[in-house]
Amino acid sequence: MDSLSFVGFFLVIFLSFLCSSQGYKFYVGGKEGWVLEPSESYSHWAERNRFQVNDTIVFKYKKGSDSVLVVHKDDYFKCNKTKPIHNIKDGHSKLKFTRSGPFYFISGQDDHCEKGQKVLVVVISPNHHKGHKSPSPVTQTPSSSPVTAPTSSGSVSPAPAPAKSDAVDVSSSVLVWVFSLIMATVFL
Structure with missing residues (x-):
């Protein structure tokens, strides 16, 4: 019976680790998506959410009518669309954050950025109190090509907690957690 208890305990620990490494999925602009005149400014939307490494950001828009450009800081503030780091045009763009730091996104449509x-x-580091790790790229979800993001300099300050309506758990972490509790009850 001791070996079953050990296996159950190990399984609970392993599944708990899997749950803790999952990220959230954030829909830019909430239900409205990536549009020219959202009811809430994108700046306000971003400020009220807390983005972390392994989170995914989703831009929803009508394919062919807009795009998302990942740009450098200066190009973000100048709305310069001439030299994007990456241009995404599929209408349902998913990007996974694999490093902390700032990420700059603008519309690829004429005059939309200016409006x-x-x-x-700003993606916070999982260990933002321990220092800054060297940057690694942000990547699109599977079946997409990687996106190289601008490197950050300086520290990253935490943002407010995510709004429940915009953040969705990427995996079935809750089910895994419930399963691990059931297994712990059975084996312990």
């Missing part, structure tokens, strides 16, 4: 269709997302 406010842009968002600055």
Whole structure:
């Protein structure tokens, strides 16, 4: 019976680790998506959410009518669309954050950035109190090519907690957690 208890305990620990490494999925602009005149500014939307490494950001828009450009800081503030780091045009763009720091997104449509269709997302480090790790790229979800993001300099300050309506758990972490509790009850 001791070996079953050990296996159950190990399984609970392993599944708990899996749950803690999952990220959240954030839909830019909430239900409205990536549009020219959202009811809430993208700046305000980004400020009220807390983005962390392993989170995914989703831009929803009508394919062919807009795009998302990942740009450098200066190009973000100048709305310069001439030299983006990455241009995404599929209408349902998913990007996973694999490093902390700022990420700059603007609309690729003429004059949309100048009219406010842009968002600055600051991703905090999982160990932001211990120092800054060297940056690694942000990547699109599977079946997409990697996106190289601008490197950050300086420290990253935490943002407010995510709004429940915009953040969705990426995996079925709750089910895994419940399963691990059941297994712990059975084996312990």
